[in-house]
Amino acid sequence: MADADEDAIPRTGPDAGETDLSDETQDFRFLASITGEEVKIPKRGEKDFEPHETALQSNILAASRAAMHGALSYPRIHTPKKYTLAIYHPETNMAYAEDPKGPLFKSMGKVYPPKDDPLGVREANVNRLWLLPEEILYLLERGTVDVRWPAEGDEEDGLGAPMSLQGAYAAFIGMEDGTGGVLTFERYSVYAGLRRAGYMVHRAPSWDGPGNAPGGECLPPLPGTSWSLGLLSSRLRSSFWRKAGASSNDQISGPLAAPSCYRSYAEIYRRLALVPFYDPALRSPDGPDPTDPNFRITYHVYKPGSPLYKKSDPGPPDFRIAVVNARETCVPALAQLGALLDTTPYVPPREDMQLYQKLRHGYKSIILAIVDQGVTSYLRLADSGIGREKLFDRVFKPGGGKRGGGNRGGGKRKGR
Amino acid sequence: MAEITVSEPFPIFQVAHRYLLYDVNTVTYARRTHNITGVLIGGLPQAPQQNVFSGIPLELMPEEARLLVEKGVSYIVDDVAAHRKNFLAHGLSAEEKKAFMRSMQRQGVDAAKAQQKKAVEKKKDALKKAEKKGASTENWNDVPDDMFAGPRKSKAARAAEKKAKETAQTDGQKDGAAEDETLFGAPANPVTEWSAGELDPAAQQLHEELGESLKITPTTSYPPIRSEPPPPGEALPLPEVPSSYPVFKHMHENGYFLAPGLRFGCQYMAYPGDPLRFHSHFLCNGMDWDEEFDLLRLVGGGRLGTGVKKGYLIGGEEKKEGAYQESHVRAFCIEWGGM
Numbered sequence: 001m002a003d004a005d006e007d008a009i010p011r012t013g014p015d016a017g018e019t020d021l022s023d024e025t026q027d028f029r030f031l032a033s034i035t036g037e038e039v040k041i042p043k044r045g046e047k048d049f050e051p052h053e054t055a056l057q058s059n060i061l062a063a064s065r066a067a068m069h070g071a072l073s074y075p076r077i078h079t080p081k082k083y084t085l086a087i088y089h090p091e092t093n094m095a096y097a098e099d100p101k102g103p104l105f106k107s108m109g110k111v112y113p114p115k116d117d118p119l120g121v122r123e124a125n126v127n128r129l130w131l132l133p134e135e136i137l138y139l140l141e142r143g144t145v146d147v148r149w150p151a152e153g154d155e156e157d158g159l160g161a162p163m164s165l166q167g168a169y170a171a172f173i174g175m176e177d178g179t180g181g182v183l184t185f186e187r188y189s190v191y192a193g194l195r196r197a198g199y200m201v202h203r204a205p206s207w208d209g210p211g212n213a214p215g216g217e218c219l220p221p222l223p224g225t226s227w228s229l230g231l232l233s234s235r236l237r238s239s240f241w242r243k244a245g246a247s248s249n250d251q252i253s254g255p256l257a258a259p260s261c262y263r264s265y266a267e268i269y270r271r272l273a274l275v276p277f278y279d280p281a282l283r284s285p286d287g288p289d290p291t292d293p294n295f296r297i298t299y300h301v302y303k304p305g306s307p308l309y310k311k312s313d314p315g316p317p318d319f320r321i322a323v324v325n326a327r328e329t330c331v332p333a334l335a336q337l338g339a340l341l342d343t344t345p346y347v348p349p350r351e352d353m354q355l356y357q358k359l360r361h362g363y364k365s366i367i368l369a370i371v372d373q374g375v376t377s378y379l380r381l382a383d384s385g386i387g388r389e390k391l392f393d394r395v396f397k398p399g400g401g402k403r404g405g406g407n408r409g410g411g412k413r414k415g416r
Numbered sequence: 417m418a419e420i421t422v423s424e425p426f427p428i429f430q431v432a433h434r435y436l437l438y439d440v441n442t443v444t445y446a447r448r449t450h451n452i453t454g455v456l457i458g459g460l461p462q463a464p465q466q467n468v469f470s471g472i473p474l475e476l477m478p479e480e481a482r483l484l485v486e487k488g489v490s491y492i493v494d495d496v497a498a499h500r501k502n503f504l505a506h507g508l509s510a511e512e513k514k515a516f517m518r519s520m521q522r523q524g525v526d527a528a529k530a531q532q533k534k535a536v537e538k539k540k541d542a543l544k545k546a547e548k549k550g551a552s553t554e555n556w557n558d559v560p561d562d563m564f565a566g567p568r569k570s571k572a573a574r575a576a577e578k579k580a581k582e583t584a585q586t587d588g589q590k591d592g593a594a595e596d597e598t599l600f601g602a603p604a605n606p607v608t609e610w611s612a613g614e615l616d617p618a619a620q621q622l623h624e625e626l627g628e629s630l631k632i633t634p635t636t637s638y639p640p641i642r643s644e645p646p647p648p649g650e651a652l653p654l655p656e657v658p659s660s661y662p663v664f665k666h667m668h669e670n671g672y673f674l675a676p677g678l679r680f681g682c683q684y685m686a687y688p689g690d691p692l693r694f695h696s697h698f699l700c701n702g703m704d705w706d707e708e709f710d711l712l713r714l715v716g717g718g719r720l721g722t723g724v725k726k727g728y729l730i731g732g733e734e735k736k737e738g739a740y741q742e743s744h745v746r747a748f749c750i751e752w753g754g755m
Contacts, residue, residue, distance in 0.1 A: 027692055031460075031469050047695050050688040057693070064692045065444065069420065072440045072472055074462045076633040077527045083631065090504055141471075143461030146631045149503040154510055160503070161513065162520060164634040165458070166429065166438040167499050169473060174431040174496035185434050185475070189457055196459055196467050326678050327658075372678035374455035374475040 028068035076143035076165070086136060086147045088163060088171060092118050093179040095136040095147055097129050102144060107200040107302075107311055108135045132203070133172035133183045134191045140168045141192065182208045186325045186371035187298060193376055194321075200302040202314055206291070206343065207298060214288050217316075217345040220281045220363070269392040277387030280363035281348065288342035295332050295340045297366070298323040319367055320344055326372035340366055341383050355394065359384040420444050425488060427643045428481050429495035435481035435655060436495075437474040438636045450489065451673050452480050453691055472635060477676060478655040479664045485654055491645045492652040502641045516640035524629030531630065660684070660702020662733035666745035667700060674700070681720050686729065698729040698749065705732040714750055722752035 027046065048057060078084075086097040096119070100109065109129040114122040122128055131139065139145040140163070147168060149160035163171070176183045194201050205211040250258050257271045300317035302309055309315065322340060324332075332340070341364045349361040362382025370377045422445045429436045437443050437454065446452040454477070456470035463469060476484075484490040501507040508516075646652070657664075660683050667674055667686050675696075677685040682699035685691075699721050703709065714730075721728030731747030 028469065031463065047693055048689075049695060050697070051694070061690055061693045065448065065690070068692065069440060069444045071460060071462070071469065072443060072456075074460065074471075075523075075527065076461045076635075077524075077531070078631040078633070079531070080630070138459075140633060141459045141461070142464035143633065144464075146633055152506055154513075155517075161508075161516065161640070162631070162633060163503075164438075164637045165472065166436075166495065166635065166637045167503065169436065169438075170429075170431050170495045170499040170637075175500070176432070185432060185457070192459060193467055196465055198465060370678070373477050373676040374457040375676050375679055377679040 027064050028071050029064050031067065031071050076140075078143070078146050082144075084139075084145045085159075086131065086139075086145045087160070088147055088149055089118060090150065090171075090175070091179070092130075093133055093172065093175055093181050094118070095131050095145075097131065097145065098126060100129050104139065104144060105129065107309070108139070109311075133176060133181060134188050137168050137172040137188060138192050138195055141165060180208075184323075184325070185374070186369075187323050189371050189374055189376055190321065190323045190369045191299065194299070194301055198304045199319075200304060200309065200314070202300045202302070202317070204297040204300050204320065206296040210291055211296065211343065214343045218288075218343060218364075219283055220346050220348075222283065266390075266392045269390075273390075278385075279388060280383045280385045281388065289335065289339040291339040291343060292332070292336040294324065294329045295322055295336045297321070297340070297343060298369075316345070321367045321369050321378075323369045323371065326370050337381065341381070355389055358389060359386060419448075421449075425490045425645050427493045427638070427645075428476065428484065428490050430492050430652065431495050435476040435478060435492070437476065438472055439638070440472060440635070443472065443474050446484070447690065450484065450487070451668065451671070451690075452476065452484060453673055453675060454480060455676065477674075478657050479661050479674075482655040482657050482661070483665060483668060485651075492655070493643050494652060498641055498643070499637060502637075508640055512640050519639075520632060520634070521629045524632050527630045527632060528628045658683075658702070659704060660700075662745045663700060663702035663731040663747065666731060666733075666747065667698075672698075680724070682717070682728075696726060698727045699724075700729045700731070700747075703730055703732045705734050707732070718750040718752045721750065727751055 051057065082101055084097055084099065084101050086095040088095050097105075097109070109131045111127065111129055112118070112122070114124065117128060118130065119128070136145065136147060140147050147163040149163055149167070151158055151160040173183055173185060173188060191201055251271065256274075257268045262268055297320045299321045300314070301319040301321055302314055303318045306318075344364045344366050346364055347361075348363050349358040353361065360382065362384040365380055365382035368379045368381060370379060420441050422439070422441050426439075426442050426445070429438065437446065443454075446454070454474040456472065457475045458471040458473050460466075460469055460471040481490075481492065485492060664674060664684060667684070671688075673687040673689065673691055674684045675687070675691060677683055677699060680699060682701050684700040685696040686698040686700050687694050687696045699717065701717065714728075717728040717730070727749040728751070729747055729749045731745055734744045734746060
């Protein structure tokens with residue numbers, strides 16, 4: 001059972017630096033250490049095991065709750081210098097700003113061509129930026145934009161009532177189905193979380209439909225072209241052992257490893273490799289399967305600070321994320337997952353990677369963001385080619401144990 | 417801190433099948449009085465680029481919302497319909513709207529004043545610090561100090577020069593006129609005061625008269641919308657809950673705080689007190705009373721729980737009449753021995 005010394009466990013393990021602070025309910029008394037001038041990450045896990053009815057404990061709890069209350073009541077005030085006004089447009093469930101200020105708009109919003117502007121033809125001198133529901137909701141939430149309801153005609157300043165945070169959630173998420181939009185709480189949670197972490201996030205083409213059919217970058221190269229790609233050695237090897245493998249006539253009628261002169265164990269092992277396996281580096285004969293609506297790429301995510309990034313043409317993303325609702329879907333079946341992976345680009349592991357890195361990297365990968373009642377967990381799933389990594393084909397470093405099974409060389413890396 | 421209370425029943429807002437709280441007082445109150453924590457899913461405007469601390473809104477699990485409604489301490493409001501009616505379909509009367517805009521303006525003026533005060537205090541603090549630093553450091557080659565002291569000194573010097581010039585002028589023009597000296601002395605003073613970093617009183621007054629008002633994005637829409645508990649018979653249906661609800665309720669009745677637990681490998685995490693202060697004790701999973709399941713689940717759950725120093729708890733509701741206590745829910749805790 002747990003004991004009070006949980007905090008005292010030395011955190012020197014391999015994941016000491018990877019502790020995710022957002023995993024747990026944090027003590028709001030430490031928020032000041034983030035918002036203050038000095039940036040300090042709050043200490044983790046200064047908690048008690050159970051209530052013991054002491055004044056000390058209840059005072060600390062009261063202080064934590066007071067700090068939380070204070071932090072949560074912080075108002076969203078707009079200073080005139082950075083003031084950006086946006087107006088809600090119920091027909092598209094978007095909002096538009098005509099004078100956006102701030103660096104955030106470098107990666108958000110869209111200016112339509114004058115003819116396609118949802119408000120009708122836009123005049124040339126008007127710079128009207130349209131913000132998607134998740135973008136405007138995020139901006140409102142972080143206190144950057146003052147959003148107004150559409151004016152009803154009897155206002156003094158010609159502007160509608162200010163939209164509250166509550167109103168924004170009701171409108172941009174609650175009224176989405178009225179306009180055919182598909183923004184959900186899960187999707188917004190993931191969007192805002194990634195944005196807060198500094199990433200730039202865009203909707204993927206498969207945001208509200210099957211999206212484009214997977215292009216050439218999603219398929220492994222054809223064997224013919226791979227010669228020029230420097231995969232020569234592995235290809236040659238694989239085509240070689242295929243010939244020497246199961247289809248050999250000697251093996252059908254005689255022993256698997258016929259009496260002969262073998263110069264290495266590898267040659268024998270190669271003859272024993274009879275079981276067919278899935279090879280992610282080969283194209284499947286039939287095209288990609290249709291994707292399941294619950295498992296599609298939702299967002300393209302870009303690392304901050306890339307010089308190539310442009311809002312209008314962001315280029316290939318650094319990560320692809322599929323948002324999954326934990327309460328309404330189960331763990332994906334192989335078919336669902338396979339179809340999802342079919343839509344991700346083919347990125348084989350580098351040849352010089354170590355075996356386990358290669359397996360972890362995989363040939364295709366996708367990040368699932370699983371949201372359970374506002375709590376998000378990220379999982380990376382990769383299509384690893386275990387069958388392609390022949391243990392008997394590995395080349396050991398000179399000086400390692402000659403027998404492979406010793407303490408050094410290959411055996412060392414074999415696993416944990 | 418004074419105990420914050422809200423009048424019961426308080427509204428829970430339903431948006432797209434989710435149950436949310438936006439009012440900070442309600443959030444604090446539900447936590448303190450009803451042991452309901454929910455999950456904060458919003459961002460904090462004062463610290464917008466981090467994910468360690470979250471802000472309003474607070475999302476309630478359907479289980480939590482149902483529990484509060486069944487207890488009679490809250491009611492569900494269809495928030496989308498309310499906003500559509502009041503902000504998009506002229507649902508607010510002109511007076512209500514005007515009153516709301518006026519109150520927003522008042523808040524804006526207060527915010528502006530508070531901000532001005534803060535700015536002045538900050539300036540004063542900075543000047544004090546700089547003065548202290550300047551007095552203690554004798555090394556005038558220190559660049560930042562130098563850069564800061566430079567213009568200030570010259571400003572003060574300029575003021576002194578001006579004063580000297582003016583007095584010289586007075587001396588020259590109206591020799592020995594004592595009344596005039598005070599007249600001319602006056603304009604020199606605000607200059608020095610201004611350079612000392614205080615707010616010009618005249619400018620401050622001007623701001624007050626104009627009523628400079630900062631724009632504010634309110635957190636809730638209530639007001640201007642008013643919400644009242646629905647008359648009996650017209651309430652929205654109870655939130656739909658999964659079959660694990662009896663266990664949730666059972667644990668909650670016994671004083672535990674419950675939070676969603678998927679990322680820890682269970683349905684609910686059970687905390688002996690407020691999760692702000694305490695570690696969780698149990699990984700809870702609800703089951704049907706006659707549900708058959710794999711022994712491996714017990715082994716896996718037990719190992720997981722023991723590995724993180726918690727108990728793996730399963731429970732279900734017995735359908736028999738009066739079988740065990742009043743709630744008919746029994747819970748079992750599994751621990752891995754010998755680890």
